[in-house]
Amino acid sequence: MKKKTTIYDIAEKLGLTAATVSRALNNNTKISLNTRKLVLDTALEMNYEQNKLALALKSGKSYNVGVIVPRIDSNFFSSVIRGIEEELYPKGYHVIICQTHNQENIENEKINSLVNVQVDGILMSISNANLEENKGFNKLLKNKKTPLVFFDRKKDIKGISSVTIDDFKGGYDATKHLLDQGCKRIAHLSNDRNFEIFRNRYLGYKQALSDNGIEFDESLVIETQSNVLDGRRVARLLLDMETPPDAIFSSSDFAALGAIQEIKESGFNIPEDICVVGFSNEPFTRFMELTAITTVDQFPLEMGRTAAQVFLEEVSNTGDTKITKNVVLTPQLIIRKSSLKHKEG
Amino acid sequence: MKKKTTIYDIAEKLGLTAATVSRALNNNTKISLNTRKLVLDTALEMNYEQNKLALALKSGKSYNVGVIVPRIDSNFFSSVIRGIEEELYPKGYHVIICQTHNQENIENEKINSLVNVQVDGILMSISNANLEENKGFNKLLKNKKTPLVFFDRKKDIKGISSVTIDDFKGGYDATKHLLDQGCKRIAHLSNDRNFEIFRNRYLGYKQALSDNGIEFDESLVIETQSNVLDGRRVARLLLDMETPPDAIFSSSDFAALGAIQEIKESGFNIPEDICVVGFSNEPFTRFMELTAITTVDQFPLEMGRTAAQVFLEEVSNTGDTKITKNVVLTPQLIIRKSSLKHKEG
DNA sequence: TATTATGTTGTAATCGATTGCATATAAACC
DNA sequence: GGTTTATATGCAATCGATTACAACATAATA
The missing domain is CATH 1.10.260.40 (lambda repressor-like DNA-binding domains)
Incomplete structure (x- = not known):
């Protein structure tokens, strides 16, 4: 009252x-x-x-940062956000969450909306591989005062900082591991390679093959959505091939899970007949009892923390020259049962 | 520039x-x-x-709402938040995320902090069972203009809206199901019963026992933290009893998982020797291949949406009398292998 | 022609805090 | 005692938008 x-x-x-x-x-x-x-x-x-609003109006700083992700209810993104919040709150910042559901128009709208409420910066994982064509995004770019930091799904744009993992290495290590297990016909469940993360995992996969004298077979690379159902669909295609693969490296844990389900139901054994490696280290990959899934950890908490730190450096930079940082974290292959043919592996 | x-x-x-x-x-x-x-x-x-800041200052409405949760990187909370964001964004609101890590002082601080940045409302799942003793919280209570909505972990306070599930029914149904499986010595992994959710699950458990002629045995109820490790610890205690239980109803999926691990490693079979039921329907409970975990779904997405709707009703209420809504969603028992002794169950 | 109504725009206060510049008081100095 | 200097506070503009009220011009009416 x-x-x-x-x-x-x-x-x-x-x-x-x-x-x-x-x-x-x-x-x-x-x-x-x-x-x-x-x-x-x-x-x-x-x-x-x-009254922080009055202060914000006067000073031009709202002490809010916007975080844009495809969705928040996946372990990867919620962990990144956790890292961001934990890093920024002690510095006086609040974190505003926006989801895009991978829809470009929504992403556009939310970027605009955040700029409108005068956030001091935006940390985002892009949903649109052609982000540069966005009006809202370009407005943000021109306004050099508001730092923008990409994490995970980034776009290589001059002057924009980013925190990612070395997806090439992730793809390379996963594939190398499968080769070490004696696999010769390794399929790859890729995804839209207009996104750097998927392109790089794919390139790592190719390089590992080439480094180990395995000829690249285009028919073994299939674009797959990152969900269980599509993993099943694609596994079916692979199993129906004249010569099915003896291993699958999936860009997504969810697709890997779907593939595993389809493979098992078709009477094949994992890892004996087909080895499977996923990507992201989602919690369920560890908890699966029969075939815990080999996967690549992306250290989302650290990614979030680092992205937040990069943002903090940029906002506190009062100089005329903008600092741009492109941090690349090192992923870690986590070997579990789904790909372990040899106990000594 | x-x-x-x-x-x-x-x-x-x-x-x-x-x-x-x-x-x-x-x-x-x-x-x-x-x-x-x-x-x-x-x-x-x-x-x-x-400039929304200027508008906010003038109008006294920031079009921001704060959401306080123990942590964001659990499927339950991130799903609730997803629901909240999806419901509020179309109405022009942004969602500010805060985590407490179950620490009372942090919760206090974040409440204050949110009030300070003039959020138009707070949606929260409490971390402190004695929230009324908080200074910050009481300040919020007195200021009737800013709606407060509890979800899941609520406190029964007059004049405060809430959205929860019927935890009593959840506990009752889970226990009843175990009884139907022929279990007679059902242990309960509870948690701090100063929180309504844990108290109600416990009460549902007791009622189901009593309704079915099973005498309540206090030694079978153990306070357990909601994590894998503590689940293991507590399972050990139960297994070491003179007469171990033939079933466990856990207030947490994570503790249930720990218990399952401990039980299996001790040479017992699930569900033949011991049935296990968890709570929350975390994704991994479904993906476990050998013993997918029976659990109680809390419909977090719907909970988030509903909490957001209740908030919207309260802010748009210009009348003198405050509306208070206490929505109770109905949980759903999801029966899986970890408790299914009889195929026809 | 004087008066009222109507439509359109301007004036200035307001939201709450910050800050450059001016000013008043007192102390210090010659 | 008069002038300088330090200290403490006030004045008023500013951030960007909204809005009650005033004011003006024009058209309609008596």
């Missing part, structure tokens, strides 16, 4: 000016110690709380 | 007043159609975007 107390209320009560009260609250040395103490005490007594 | 255009810029360019421009942009009929069109066109041309 009763309005919040403002510096004017305090000023009036003490027969001072709002200016003096403001300075006193900010511990400005121009104000005498007596007055400062008096104001502080009265503020406490009157339950004064600074 | 170049500043954002404001209504003053437009006004100056057109030889008008900011007031007129403001009205024109808001399609006020007091402004002539000609001027309105002129202003609108010029605004477009000059890339004008309304």
